[in-house]
Amino acid sequence: MSLAQQWAEARPKVAGLHLDSGACSRQSLAVIDAVTAHARHEAEVGGYVAAEAAAPVLEAGRVAIAALTGLRTSDVVYTTGSNDSLDLLLGSWAGERTLACLPGEFGPNLAIMAANGFAVRALPVDGNGRVVVDDAAAQLCADPPALVHFTALASHRGIAQPLAAMVAVCRAAGVPIVVDAAQAFGHLDCAVGADAIYSSSRKWLAGPRGVGFLAVRPELLAQLQRRVPPADWNVPMTVLQSFENGEHNAATRLGYSVAIGEHLAAGPELIRARLAELGRTARQVLAEVPGWRVVEPVDEPTAITTLEPTDGADPAEVRAWLIAERGIVTTACELARAPFEMTKPVLRISPHVDTTAEDLEQFVEVWQAAP
CATH class of the missing domain: 3.90.1150.10 (Aspartate Aminotransferase, domain 1)
Structure with a gap:
């Protein structure tokens, strides 16, 4: 078949x-059934007990995300989607708030950058909106921003960006690169070792709406400061753990894990x-x-x-x-x-x-x- x-x-x-x-x-029917079964299980034993029972499946989802991003399982957290992931990351940034991105950056991403006080500058591109890698390397070396935010595949134009090359350029320049993989995850090869990468479930992975992930390397994580609870509170919680420390829909996370498993199996x-x-x-x-x-x-x-x-x-x-x-x-x-x-x-x-x-x-x- x-x-x-x-x-x-x-x-x-x-x-x-x-x-x-x-x-x-x-x-898929399997994803729909997984979400439905978890909702039923919550009604039978209570939401928190059901969430504990689902922990192995959710961990398997993290393992799969790590495999598809080139990061470690311990670097991965679930979020409510791409916008949430970016806001969590930028809102926790402790350094200078300057950022370079493509001129074709997604409008809602630009709004999140502005809301978090980031000054944005444009990376050089060709007539198709594809980054010119050599020019970008020169720009980053001459005047490095605090971060590069790189949308690997835009939603308004199906141009595949040279993701691996840009990760290498940013590493050489000493500038962390954050990858928006909302359109790229499950569509292009994203296992290129970015400093941070995030995506939604509902696009090419065909999972439920309202769930996504954020994966952050320890080196970049060390430059973040916990927002909630406040960093000066004596609470034994890492920044990454704080990203998952809110109300969430466990059933959709479970469905996402099933969808990622189907993607790997295919x-x-x-x-x-x-x-x-x-x-x-x-x-x-x-x-x-x-x-x-x-x-x-x-x-x-x-x-x-x-x-x-x-x-x-x-x-x-x-x-x-x-x-x-x-x-x-x-x-x-x-x-x-x-x-x-x-x-x-x-x-x-x-x-x-x-x-x-x-x-x-x-x-x-x-x-x-x-x-």
Whole structure:
């Protein structure tokens, strides 16, 4: 059985056509059952007792995250998602609050940086928004910021950033690098030894909403100061432990652990190859549609394809029509998604491994009929 068939058969039948895994993938029946069973167990024995019983599965999830990020199991904590992870990390930073990031940085990330008092400067990029590694190395050596925040794969443009090369550049410059892997985790190779890395569950790993992870190397952790409880309180709790010291949905963490296990069982390299194949196919069949421009190069190794209107179409209206009239789910990216880079809204498709060439051809046919 092919990877695409395995993926499809493990999930409820889709109602229409799902081309929106960059926003929220479809959970498997096993993940749904794990979340449901834990909720039932909480009702039977109490939430805290049920959480203790789930500890081995949650630890297995940490082990899997460590394997996929190149960090240690003890470096990993669960969070409520990517925004929470970044806020926890930046809010605990004890040093100078300067940061370098890509011009196409995710808008909500920029808001979190601003809320935590970070002054932001741009890394050098080419015409596709991809970092120019040599220029970035020179910039970091000449005027190093306290941190580099590096979004390995943006949500408004399917351009794979040279993650491993940037990690090496930052290490040589002595600047810690924090990686936003919200779109990259489970999509690109993230096991490159970043100083910190975080992601959400609901995208390419196809876990539940409202859960994610943050992994931080001890060397970077030593530069953080516990916020809650305050650092000067005599409480035996590390900074990393404090990140998990709040109310959380244990059932979704359990579901995430199951989803990561499914990802490893399917084969991360096979999944990455299949996603890259789908991206190439999508760009080929979408390239000739009048009134739109495919943003990414055909051979970009990602499944995200961005469609920029050239004749005045409104991506938000097109998305709404596709859902209402055909049950096809896509994403409309407004300027706020990348306010320092985007100049017009775009439509994005992000198929997962169960999408077929026939599905993409069906999308093209319907999409051309959209008002």
